[in-house]
Amino acid sequence: MSYSPSSPMLCYSPRVTIVGAGRVGSTLAQRIAEKNLADVVLLDIIPRMPQGLALDLMEARGIETHNRKIIGTNDYADTFGSEIVVIAAGIPRKPGMSRDDLLKTNAGIVVEATMSAIARSPDAIFIIITNPLDVMTYLARQATSLPRDRIMGMAGVLDSARFQTFIAMEFGVSPVDVNAMVLGSHGDLMVPLPRYSTVNGIPITELMDAATIERLVQRTRHGGAEIVELMQTGGAFFAPASATCVMIEAILRNESRLLPVAAYLQGEYGLENICLGVPCRLGCGGIDTVLELNLTDAEMAALHTSAESVRENIERSQEILATAGDSQQ
Numbered sequence: 001m002s003y004s005p006s007s008p009m010l011c012y013s014p015r016v017t018i019v020g021a022g023r024v025g026s027t028l029a030q031r032i033a034e035k036n037l038a039d040v041v042l043l044d045i046i047p048r049m050p051q052g053l054a055l056d057l058m059e060a061r062g063i064e065t066h067n068r069k070i071i072g073t074n075d076y077a078d079t080f081g082s083e084i085v086v087i088a089a090g091i092p093r094k095p096g097m098s099r100d101d102l103l104k105t106n107a108g109i110v111v112e113a114t115m116s117a118i119a120r121s122p123d124a125i126f127i128i129i130t131n132p133l134d135v136m137t138y139l140a141r142q143a144t145s146l147p148r149d150r151i152m153g154m155a156g157v158l159d160s161a162r163f164q165t166f167i168a169m170e171f172g173v174s175p176v177d178v179n180a181m182v183l184g185s186h187g188d189l190m191v192p193l194p195r196y197s198t199v200n201g202i203p204i205t206e207l208m209d210a211a212t213i214e215r216l217v218q219r220t221r222h223g224g225a226e227i228v229e230l231m232q233t234g235g236a237f238f239a240p241a242s243a244t245c246v247m248i249e250a251i252l253r254n255e256s257r258l259l260p261v262a263a264y265l266q267g268e269y270g271l272e273n274i275c276l277g278v279p280c281r282l283g284c285g286g287i288d289t290v291l292e293l294n295l296t297d298a299e300m301a302a303l304h305t306s307a308e309s310v311r312e313n314i315e316r317s318q319e320i321l322a323t324a325g326d327s328q329q
C-alpha cells in the first residue's frame with residue numbers, strides 16, 4: 001500500500017535532536033516520543049549505544065500508542081533540519097562535587113556539540129542541560145552567536161518544581177495546586193522567591209512561618225546534591241527530563257508558557273552579557289519576552305550575588321577554552 005500526500009505540510013513531523021544519550025538525554029527522548037511531540041534523534045559519542053536505546057524506544061511505540069520515529073546515531077549528519085537541539089552531553093557530578101567542578105571537562109564538550117549541531121540545523125532553537133548550566137548556556141551562545149530568543153538553558157523549571165514539591169509536601173496539598181518560582185543560577189546561590197510562590201494563589205508567606213520557608217528554600221538550593229548523595233552514581237534525570245520536555249512542548253506547540261529559563265540578559269535586572277535564570281515567555285520562536293519582576297532589595301542582591309558566581313566561572317571557562325585551543329595548535 002502506498003500513499004503520496006499532495007500536501008506535504010500536513011504530514012510534517014517536527015524533529016528534536018538530543019546530544020548526549022545518557023540518563024537525562026534518553027529519558028527526555030522517551031518523554032518527547034510518548035507525549036507525541038516530535039520525532040527524536042539521539043546522538044552520543046559511544047558507538048552503538050544510542051542506536052540500542054532508539055531501537056528499545058521504537059519497540060515500545062505500539063504499547064505506548066504513538067508513531068514517533070526515534071533515531072540513534074553517532075553522526076551529526078543524521079540530526080539535519082531539527083527544530084530543537086538539546087545538549088545533554090557531558091559528565092554528571094559525583095557525591096562531594098559541585099556543578100562547577102564539571103566546568104573543565106564539559107566546556108569543550110558543549111562547545112563542540114553545539115557547533116556540530118548548528119552546522120546541520122541552522123534554524124534550530126537550542127536548549128542546554130549540561131552543567132554547570134548557566135556557564136554552558138553562555139558558552140553555547142558564544143560559540144553559535146545565536147540571538148537570545150533561540151538559545152536557553154534548562155534549570156529554573158526543575159528548581160521551581162523542586163520548590164513546588166517541598167511546599168506541597170510541607171503543606172499537605174497536591175503539587176498541582178502549588179506554583180513556585182526560582183530565579184538565578186543553577187547552583188547553591190539560586191534564588192527561590194517565596195513571595196512569588198503560592199498555594200492556589202495564596203503566597204506561601206501567608207501560610208508558613210519564616211523558619212519553615214527558609215528550610216524549604218535551603219532544601220531546594222541543595223535539591224540536586226540531595227539526589228546525587230542518595231544515588232551515588234550520578235544525578236537526577238526523571239525530573240530534569242520532565243522540565244526540559246515542558247520547555248520543548250511550549251515551543252513546539254507555541255503555548256506562550258511563562259517559565260523560568262536561563263536566558264542571555266541584555267540589561268534586565270541590571271545584568272548583561274550573562275546567562276541566568278529569569279522568567280521568560282516561551283513560544284514557537286523560543287524566548288519571546290524576558291519578564292522583569294519587581295524584586296525587593298534583598299531579592300535583587302541575592303540575584304546579583306548569584307550572577308557574580310556565574311560571571312567568575314564564565315571567566316574561568318574562557319581561560320580553559322583558550323588553553324585547550326593553544327594546546328591543539
Ligand SMILES: NC(=O)C1=CN([C@@H]2O[C@H](COP(=O)(O)OP(=O)(O)OC[C@H]3O[C@@H](n4cnc5c(N)ncnc54)[C@H](O)[C@@H]3O)[C@@H](O)[C@H]2O)C=CC1
Nearest residue numbers: 020021022023024044045089090091092129130131154240
Ligand atoms: N540543567 C540541569 O538542571 C541538569 C543538568 N544535568 C547535567 O546534564 C549532563 C548529563 O547528565 P546525565 O545524563 O546524568 O549524564 P550521563 O553520564 O548519563 O550522560 C552523558 C552522556 O553524554 C555523552 N557524551 C559525552 N561527551 C559527548 C560528546 N562530545 N558528544 C556526545 N555525547 C557525549 C556520554 O557518552 C553520556 O552518554 C551532566 O552534565 C549533568 O550534570 C543533569 C540533570 C539536571
Ligand SMILES: O=C([O-])CC(=O)C(=O)O
Nearest residue numbers: 093131224225228235236
Ligand atoms: O545536581 C546535579 O548535578 C544535576 C542537576 O543539575 C540537578 O539535578 O539539579
